[in-house]
Amino acid sequence: MGKPIIEFMNFSYYYPNTELPALKNITATIEEEDFIGLIGRNKAGKSTACLSMIGITPHIMGGDWIGDIKVNDKILNASTVSDLTDTVGVVFQDAESQFTQETVEDEIAFSMCNLGYDRSTMIQRVEEVVKSCNLGEFLGRSPFQLSGGQQQRLAVACLLALRPQVIILDESTSQLDPIGRDEIFSLVSKLHEQGRTVIMVDHNIEKIAEYCNKVMVLFDGELKMFGPTKEILQQKELLEMYDIRLPQVTSAAYGLKDELGYKTLPVKLDEAIELFSK
Numbered sequence: 001m002g003k004p005i006i007e008f009m010n011f012s013y014y015y016p017n018t019e020l021p022a023l024k025n026i027t028a029t030i031e032e033e034d035f036i037g038l039i040g041r042n043k044a045g046k047s048t049a050c051l052s053m054i055g056i057t058p059h060i061m062g063g064d065w066i067g068d069i070k071v072n073d074k075i076l077n078a079s080t081v082s083d084l085t086d087t088v089g090v091v092f093q094d095a096e097s098q099f100t101q102e103t104v105e106d107e108i109a110f111s112m113c114n115l116g117y118d119r120s121t122m123i124q125r126v127e128e129v130v131k132s133c134n135l136g137e138f139l140g141r142s143p144f145q146l147s148g149g150q151q152q153r154l155a156v157a158c159l160l161a162l163r164p165q166v167i168i169l170d171e172s173t174s175q176l177d178p179i180g181r182d183e184i185f186s187l188v189s190k191l192h193e194q195g196r197t198v199i200m201v202d203h204n205i206e207k208i209a210e211y212c213n214k215v216m217v218l219f220d221g222e223l224k225m226f227g228p229t230k231e232i233l234q235q236k237e238l239l240e241m242y243d244i245r246l247p248q249v250t251s252a253a254y255g256l257k258d259e260l261g262y263k264t265l266p267v268k269l270d271e272a273i274e275l276f277s278k
């Protein structure tokens, strides 16, 4: 077992003036080396789970909560949002709405300005994240003139400049075309290989299957399934119960499983090619 980085400890959360919890008795441990796919139908609680990992719910949104979350040994109940953002950063779907600067370079530096970084650290960090997010050719360009995928990469770069261990992307690819989506998945996959913990909320089950080592399934605020991607994404009946479709290759193999005697099903294209070519 790896080092725990985020631990939900019987955590329930109620938005202000609501009677039903948006998250219900969640207990789960995310480890430092994880690349988690957080999935579930609409209103399952995915965004609330993301907000809870940086303390926006409850500390900024208000509301009531029971239980706790431990983020890199800091207890949510005893922390402020800025305590937790040392460890965790979130990129939301509408990256554009968070930009305020005239150039990409200034935008990245701005993310550090508010935290009082000195000039030489800022210059060094801008250089570092521009390289890892492949934004070199856009440095002088307005953030508002970038494509959707480039804007999401910029949002990730602003976050990375603060060097969080955990990067959460909440439906960051949902408004992107396939090229933009691929850009983001390959960027975060590279960051994961470099040692970051990644949590990705995404409806594209094929991409989740391809990149994530574990999958968490939320349904009506409850954590229904959590485990290795291959194990979770083969469970057709359960996934259907939670309104989640199987990856196309898994579905195809499921239809043939009795006839061809498959014991396990592929969840990724390369696994399917290997199985179908036998």
Ligand SMILES: Nc1ncnc2c1ncn2[C@@H]1O[C@H](COP(=O)(O)OP(=O)(O)OP(=O)(O)O)[C@@H](O)[C@H]1O
Binding pocket: 015, 016, 018, 022, 040, 041, 042, 043, 044, 045, 046, 047, 048, 049
């Ligand atoms: N600000 C809020 N005030 C009150 N209830 C809220 C608020 N935000 C979300 N909720 C409720 O909390 C529950 C979980 O919502 P959440 O946005 O976390 O789900 P989600 O899985 O991210 O959904 P989606 O895929 O539609 O974005 C839903 O019932 C939702 O209506």
